[in-house]
Amino acid sequence: MTWRPRMVALDVDGTLLETGKAVRPAVRTAVGDVLASGAHLVLASARSDVEILPVIDDLGLVDGHAVCCNGALTVRYPSRIVVEITRFDARDALRNILRSAPAAQVAVDEIGFGYDVTAYFPADELPAPQRLRALDAMTEQPAHHVIVRDPTVADLASVVTRQDFRQVSVSVSEEGWLDLVSRSVSKASALANLARAFDVDAADCLAIGNGHNDVEMLAWAGRGVAMAQSPPAVLHAADAVTGSIDDDGVAAELRRWFAPTVARRPRQVARPASTAGPSHHREAPGRPARP
Incomplete structure (x- = not known):
């Protein structure tokens, strides 16, 4: 077959x-x-x-x-x-990164809205609504996605390699840009x-x-x-x-795998059901989940 x-x-x-x-x-x-x-x-x-x-x-x-x-x-x-x-506790990771890149901007992803930011990101780099907040307030609760941006640091990735992140996975998306999520x-x-x-x-x-x-x-x-x-x-x-x-x-x-069709009708099937109502939360170790 x-x-x-x-x-x-x-x-x-x-x-x-x-x-x-x-x-x-x-x-x-x-x-x-x-x-x-x-x-x-x-x-x-x-x-x-x-x-x-x-x-x-x-x-x-x-x-x-x-x-x-x-x-x-x-x-x-x-x-x-x-x-x-x-979600994960981003505070330790951010503290370590900002020690080496003190001018870096931070954005915390807020579902359904956009981002809370310590300073506005260029709209062409972060094309979503942005809201200014203090870093401590942004990270008071666990986050699911955090961005760090500092184009003035020649190699922001090298800052990450010198750190020991226990709960956090850091991806280098482009020069001067880091995406942080749970290591899990x-x-x-x-x-x-x-x-x-x-x-x-x-x-x-x-x-x-x-x-x-x-x-x-x-x-x-x-x-x-x-x-x-x-x-x-x-x-x-x-x-x-x-x-x-x-x-x-x-x-x-x-x-290679899908033949062209004349009439296309986008459809998705077999929708996965959530195990906890409309939203299934699988929290990383750390502080209690956001309500």
Whole structure:
């Protein structure tokens, strides 16, 4: 029997689209073919639930799931009901980072709103509502996603490598930009939970990505595919390499498995049920969860 993915996980920035730009027509069409086949399509991104909405709209997705914040938050759209969230105590990690980068800006993700920030981020870098707050107030309760930005530090990543973070996983998204989530989560862990709810084996999943935060996801999936412009560590983790984003690499890979359809009607099935009403909370060790 010819293998075809039953679940497709797609990174967003650098994979589906260039940051700040629309999804290219060939990619949009190929995504429609996935949905028309009945396979599950899941977006997997560092973006927040607010930031990922324009991508969902651009693709014409009407019902499904998105893994946000590098796996710390999974939501169902269009309702944005929280399926799973993992929070952590960010105070020690931030204290250590800010000791080496005292001018850094901090943003704490607030579900359904945007970000609380210590200083406004450039709108093109953080395209979501922002609200000024003191750092102590922002971190008084556990967070699920924290961003640290300091473009004046030549190598902010080196600051992280000198630290010992016990509860925190730190991803370097770009120069001068760090994403912090609980050490217990990744895109791969969130996708694995969704796959179980869909009754889909990892071996039947296709994942495509381009960043360091995609490495676990590419290794977890039955077929992990890296974009051609990916850094060496990502290329090494992948089973295969597709074209670059400029060459519509996502579309090329999806066309290998999903035949073009004339009429496309996006649909998602087998919605995973929450185990605690509308929102299932799986808290990392630390302080009590936010009410």
